Amino acid sequence: MLTVYSEDCRAHHGxxxxxxxxxxxxxxNPSRTDxxxxxxxxxxxxxxxxxxxxxxxxxxxxxxDGFVDFLKTCWADWTAAGRDWDAIPFTFGKRGMRxxxxxxxIDGRISYYxxxxxxxxxxxxxxxxxxxxxxxxxxTEQVAGGLRGAFAACRPPxxxxxxxxxxGYCFLNNAAIAAQAARANGxxxxxxxxxDYHHGNGTQTIFYDRADVQFLSLHADPTVEYPYFxxxxxxxxxxxxxGFNHNFPLPWGTDWTAYEAALSEALRRIRGYRPDVLVVSLxxxxxxxxxxxxxxxxxxxxxxxxxxxxxxxxxxVFVLEGGYAVEALGVNAVGVLxxxxx
Ligand code: Q9C
Ligand code: ZN
Numbered sequence: 442m443l444t445v446y447s448e449d450c451r452a453h454h455g456x457x458x459x460x461x462x463x464x465x466x467x468x469x470n471p472s473r474t475d476x477x478x479x480x481x482x483x484x485x486x487x488x489x490x491x492x493x494x495x496x497x498x499x500x501x502x503x504x505x506d507g508f509v510d511f512l513k514t515c516w517a518d519w520t521a522a523g524r525d526w527d528a529i530p531f532t533f534g535k536r537g538m539r540x541x542x543x544x545x546x547i548d549g550r551i552s553y554y555x556x557x558x559x560x561x562x563x564x565x566x567x568x569x570x571x572x573x574x575x576x577x578x579x580x581t582e583q584v585a586g587g588l589r590g591a592f593a594a595c596r597p598p599x600x601x602x603x604x605x606x607x608x609g610y611c612f613l614n615n616a617a618i619a620a621q622a623a624r625a626n627g628x629x630x631x632x633x634x635x636x637d638y639h640h641g642n643g644t645q646t647i648f649y650d651r652a653d654v655q656f657l658s659l660h661a662d663p664t665v666e667y668p669y670f671x672x673x674x675x676x677x678x679x680x681x682x683x684g685f686n687h688n689f690p691l692p693w694g695t696d697w698t699a700y701e702a703a704l705s706e707a708l709r710r711i712r713g714y715r716p717d718v719l720v721v722s723l724x725x726x727x728x729x730x731x732x733x734x735x736x737x738x739x740x741x742x743x744x745x746x747x748x749x750x751x752x753x754x755x756x757x758v759f760v761l762e763g764g765y766a767v768e769a770l771g772v773n774a775v776g777v778l779x780x781x782x783x
Pocket of ligand 1: 762763
């Protein structure tokens with residue numbers, strides 16, 4: 442399978458994130474894609490190419506202009522205020538507040554656009570986030586050109602980022618940008634399957650009122666797990682999008698038996714939708730040894746996941762999302778791709 446990767450994806454490197462009340466080294470860091478690349482080369486999965494630069498138009502087709510402008514200038518504004526540590530929001534607009542009004546101060550703006558305190562913005566964030574989006578766009582272009590599958594080995598991840606907010610280690614929604622580009626490239630219907638351990642709140646929100654992009658997500662129940670405020674089974678879409686959003690919240694401790702049942706049901710719904718293209722938000726944090734997650738999938742299950750996806754016989758774009766057991770990340774991610782290829 443063709444892989445798209447850019448060294449620029451390494452440019453985002455937060456120093457610390459707030460986890461369980463402590464500032465700890467960021468779980469989402471450049472060693473993740475290093476491990477994926479190492480494994481891709483070890484098994485010789487296929488060619489690894491650099492992305493093409495698509496400019497800002499496909500990004501702005503998904504994200505609001507004000508948000509994109511903020512991400513682009515945040516680090517400069519932050520350092521102009523005399524800071525040299527990571528930029529992190531510390532207050533959030535709650536119910537009943539004027540949370541639709543953009544403050545002018547940098548701390549106010551970062552709080553307006555940020556969803557959590559676990560997602561630092563650094564000097565290289567914009568560079569890496571746009572490189573990741575270009576990886577997803579290049580993989581999509583290759584699949585539109587006739588490849589059966591392509592893999593965007595990108596970071597930072599994207600599925601928690603919505604049209605106008607970032608968080609959950611995500612800044613630009615790479616998979617949503619890919620799905621939107623697939624539509625622009627001529628696909629009538631796109632299915633976006635999110636198998637990251639966490640609910641893809643950003644992706645769901647972006648396509649919630651649309652029938653041309655079907656969204657399906659298997660994830661830990663938001664009653665107990667991040668992102669807490671979206672991802673329940675009764676979120677089925679709105680307006681024209683009613684019936685095109687499918688959430689499969691699963692309990693902590695979910696093992697392969699329960700996971701496979703939910704995945705089979707999601708795949709049944711994808712078949713019924715008859716998409717021209719499938720975009721997979723490929724998170725590997727469902728792995729039993731993931732340091733921040735609580736599912737119980739063993740490494741030997743990932744090729745089976747890939748095989749199940751391959752049987753759909755739909756042109757497929759894989760976009761890397763989460764997965765923090767860095768030592769096993771390469772084996773698990775590449776396992777899905779090998780299973781897909783059969
Ligand atoms: N105590 C992705 O997998 N915080 N994002 C976890 C754990 C946020 C994960 C804190 C996790 C975000 C792309
Ligand atoms: Zn995740």
